[in-house]
């Protein structure tokens with residue numbers, strides 16, 4: 023099957039405009055008889071469901087939490103990008119497009135990314151109109167801050183809770199459509215299969231997580247907005263329930279998986295404290311504006327951080343990357359931290375951490391503050407106290423979170439941080455219209471692979487999720503469904519629904535009947551360890567080859583020895599988790615296969631075989647300028663399809679931050 | 681920070697489903713590290729139960745960062761446990777010492793029926809929001825964001841109200857099981873913004889009406905909600921909601 027990305031022809035900046043003015047439309051009367059299934063109600067899903075409901079489609083939305091307001095998007099901290107140029111610092115649609123393409127290490131599509139930049143400004147307008155309380159200046163206008171990988175201030179934010187505020191905005195819009203009867207919301211439901219009729223996605227099988235009953239739902243089209251799969255690593259900054267199940271079921275029904283190995287490891291997270299650890303907590307990228315990262319110059323230096331004098335500290339990012347210093351992109355900062363810890367310079371009891379130190383920022387702000395207040399003091403304590411107040415206003419909620427988790431006061435002693443799995447750039451392959459390789463099946467938000475190439479810049483996932491849901495799918499869905507207006511709703515006693523439900527039922531029964539001795543949690547941890555050690559921050563052919571075999575063996579063990587307690591027809595979180603871990607055990611193998619195949623380093627994917635003499639990532643445009651789209655053939659058998667990336671406007675060059 | 685391990689006794693509410701009668705069960709856990717979170721301690725207990733071929737305890741959780749509002753345990757008589765402005769998932773075991781007994785219950789309120797063990801049904805909150813907790817603006821209707829300056833102080837107050845995570849601790853903490861703090865936070869968030877102005881009256885009236893329909897108790901100004909709210913939502917919001925509601929009733933607005 024040849025991949026067709028359906029990028030419209032024409033100039034880069036006219037592609038989307040032309041598409042919008044020439045795509046097919048569905049008239050209001052016909053929309054009322056078209057049913058749409060939206061799986062997932064995070065930013066991508068809630069915005070899509072609300073908008074499609076407003077347009078008159080009949081929408082059914084699903085999420086596994088008890089309310090759409092709890093999707094993982096709620097946890098996003100730092101902000102959302104938009105090319106508004108409110109700060110008059112030279113921003114433009116083109117610049118946002120360019121930064122995103124470059125940040126992604128030239129592995130994303132120009133056409134998609136330009137569209138994203140074009141609609142970014144509309145997102146902010148829409149959110150403000152909904153009542154999203156973004157941070158403002160004293161003049162009443164919107165405030166911005168800067169994020170890594172850019173030279174302008176284009177990030178809109180609501181303290182350290184931007185995702186929460188954006189999601190609540192979308193959720194309110196969704197609930198409004200629920201009250202109007204345009205959207206039917208199914209919370210505590212998990213989609214477990216796509217129903218295919220005549221080669222098209224026409225519905226889903228979902229499990230009611232409260233009763234355990236399976237349900238059949240018809241839709242003319244199915245939208246997967248089910249988030250990322252970082253939890254394949256067990257430990258990540260994702261919420262506990264984040265999973266790949268929906269995307270994986272789609273993959274097995276014929277949807278190609280794009281760039282599965284592209285994983286973002288975020289440099290500043292609270293380190294692992296012991297085997298009991300269930301998840302990792304992010305400390306926002308915005309902290310790197312003011313925090314300095316260092317380790318002791320001497321190996322195994324066990325003194326307290328505050329007892330180590332200035333000249334015995336190694337500010338290794340400032341040393342290695344003088345031009346960008348602490349603000350190098352995420353992939354670079356993460357690898358540098360790993361390098362220092364592996365070399366024996368790590369700090370804390372585990373020695374797998376580095377310091378993020380605010381002392382000099384506190385002092386700097388303290389001096390400015392003293393000056394502002396007309397205090398002619400040189401008393402260090404007074405200055406530090408003033409400075410702490412400033413830092414508190416900027417990052418208070420993050421510092422509090424750190425203190426609660428670690429029991430340490432980051433105003434007094436430096437934070438300990440270490441990189442952690444954070445985001446997956448890979449996902450279901452989609453064309454320009456966000457349709458997967460399965461007709462009528464779409465993927466939006468983090469669940470698709472589309473716009474971030476091999477490395478996502480900060481504050482751009484929220485932008486993409488909302489772009490997909492509010493501004494892209496309403497057009498592209500109509501363009502396709504215009505051909506479907508005469509398709510009547512398919513009754514759910516159709517053989518395809520019956521067969522799909524039976525498959526799901528059989529699988530659940532199989533899981534329950536293994537009655538082995540090892541818990542689901544234990545298998546998940548073991549998978550996570552393989553993935554982290556061999557398909558994590560640095561990868562090589564030997565490790566990946568081993569990992570593939572280890573995962574296969576682990577999967578076999580899982581299917582013969584997992585213990586799932588409880589019953590099927592009841593609220594049973596262990597069973598929910600078992601199904602998710604079973605899918606991770608298949609995805610993990612594909613990620614390793616993809617990582618093995620891509621023998622170059624790009625963005626978050628670092629192959630040890632492909633580095634410069636100085637240990638920097640080395641891209642190989644000659645051989646790897648393509649999207650890897652994997653087709654599922656059978657267990658452990660995947661066929662690679664390549665979508666060539668044609669750069670018409672930007673000229674890919676080496677990323678240097680020295 | 682000095683780390684230590686501890687052995688604990690847990691008395692946890694077990695209830696098979698909504699129809700079954702529940703009761704406390706006693707469990708022992710050992711080797712709990714002071715560095716664990718409260719939910720990680722429950723993970724340890726559940727792993728132990730699975731190993732013993734018993735049924736683990738069902739509890740709600742997702743983000744484990746204090747932001748999704750999913751976790752909901754009533755710990756030793758307090759919603760979300762002893763730490764000020766802290767969700768269950770952010771409570772850490774260094775609060776406890778070796779030999780302690782901890783009693784854990786679900787949120788108790790007629791409007792939040794138990795689904796299983798510590799898991800309750802909070803969908804009433806969604807229905808209250810659906811009754812009016814929004815601004816009616818369709819996608820594509822918006823003007824340029826900076827066409828509408830908002831006084832910074834009001835924007836900040838609106839944000840403070842909007843940080844409510846919808847966890848329901850306020851209801852669980854209230855002897856009357858009133859949902860006024862939750863509803864007032866939503867109403868304040870929108871009423872403080874110029875965008876929320878056109879629907880201000882109908883919003884307050886409709887949301888209060890839905891709250892009453894859901895069988896939440898009435899507010900008698902006890903203040904337990906504010907004391908236990910993990911996000912520090914202020915009682916001032918309730919005062920504002922009362923003003924909004926009375927204002928709407930006097931001006932004769934009943935419904936949207």
Ligand SMILES: Cc1cc2nc3c(=O)[nH]c(=O)nc-3n(C[C@H](O)[C@H](O)[C@H](O)COP(=O)(O)OP(=O)(O)OC[C@H]3O[C@@H](n4cnc5c(N)ncnc54)[C@H](O)[C@@H]3O)c2cc1C
Nearest residue numbers: 062063064065066086095100101213249467468481483484
């Ligand atoms: C800690 C943290 C901080 C972040 N900060 C930022 C930031 O500052 N800026 C930024 O741009 N990005 C940030 N990100 C990334 C960003 O938050 C996510 O990429 C984005 O929110 C994903 O949105 P989504 O709508 O695609 O998916 P999600 O929000 O993950 O939603 C997934 C939805 O799918 C549902 N679902 C999943 N599977 C099923 C199934 N089988 N059946 C039914 N429903 C299902 C879930 O219930 C949920 O509703 C951050 C991420 C993390 C982890």
Ligand code: SF4
Nearest residue numbers: 844845847848850909
């Ligand atoms: S007001 Fe506070 S306690 Fe009540 S739901 Fe909101 S965050 Fe929870």
Ligand code: FES
Nearest residue numbers: 742744749751769
């Ligand atoms: S689990 Fe999300 S707030 Fe506690």
